[in-house]
Amino acid sequence: MICPGRQVIVDLGCGPGAVTQLILEHVSGSEPQPRVIGVDPSPSAIAKARAAISSRLAEFMEGSAELLSRLVPPADAVVFLNAIHLVQDKQQVLGEIRQNVEARGLLGFNSRSSRAPTSRGRAGSGGVGSCARCRRSERRGSTSGTTATPRR
Numbered sequence: 001m002i003c004p005g006r007q008v009i010v011d012l013g014c015g016p017g018a019v020t021q022l023i024l025e026h027v028s029g030s031e032p033q034p035r036v037i038g039v040d041p042s043p044s045a046i047a048k049a050r051a052a053i054s055s056r057l058a059e060f061m062e063g064s065a066e067l068l069s070r071l072v073p074p075a076d077a078v079v080f081l082n083a084i085h086l087v088q089d090k091q092q093v094l095g096e097i098r099q100n101v102e103a104r105g106l107l108g109f110n111s112r113s114s115r116a117p118t119s120r121g122r123a124g125s126g127g128v129g130s131c132a133r134c135r136r137s138e139r140r141g142s143t144s145g146t147t148a149t150p151r152r
């Protein structure tokens, strides 16, 4: 889901930036260059991410998923990895993400659940799916996870 051509990619619950770094490696050299925005409510995690990552594509901000649409511009892709289980009101947060994701954008998330991803992982009324380019790369085995395209 981190394809060339994405303009704004949000790493929600970015922690100290390990996933942000992977995203940056993935988009390295792509044109136009995207903004990669890490968001996390923990000031210490944000400080670590800022210290660890010096890419000029990356920016970090303190904030929580509950307020996402007030924090970041509309995004093409939101990843929320290893963190959604920490959110109290998942329905509210998925609605918030849905507001923030562009019409053709994607949400990718996982959780600690031991169950395999199913359609129960949908964001609001969104359907599970990915863009053609991502599906090709998934077939090559370079991407995994659940993606949801918010529908309006």
Ligand SMILES: C[S@@+](CC[C@H](N)C(=O)[O-])C[C@H]1O[C@@H](n2cnc3c(N)ncnc32)[C@H](O)[C@@H]1O
Pocket: 012, 013, 014, 015, 016, 017, 018, 019, 039, 040, 041, 042, 045, 063, 064, 065, 066, 080, 081, 082, 083, 086, 087
């Ligand atoms: C296990 S870490 C995952 C960090 C990173 N995504 C990764 O996979 O390496 C979970 C992160 O979720 C953040 N978090 C907790 N509640 C959150 C919320 N309501 N909105 C966004 N992030 C949250 C925590 O501060 C923590 O940094």
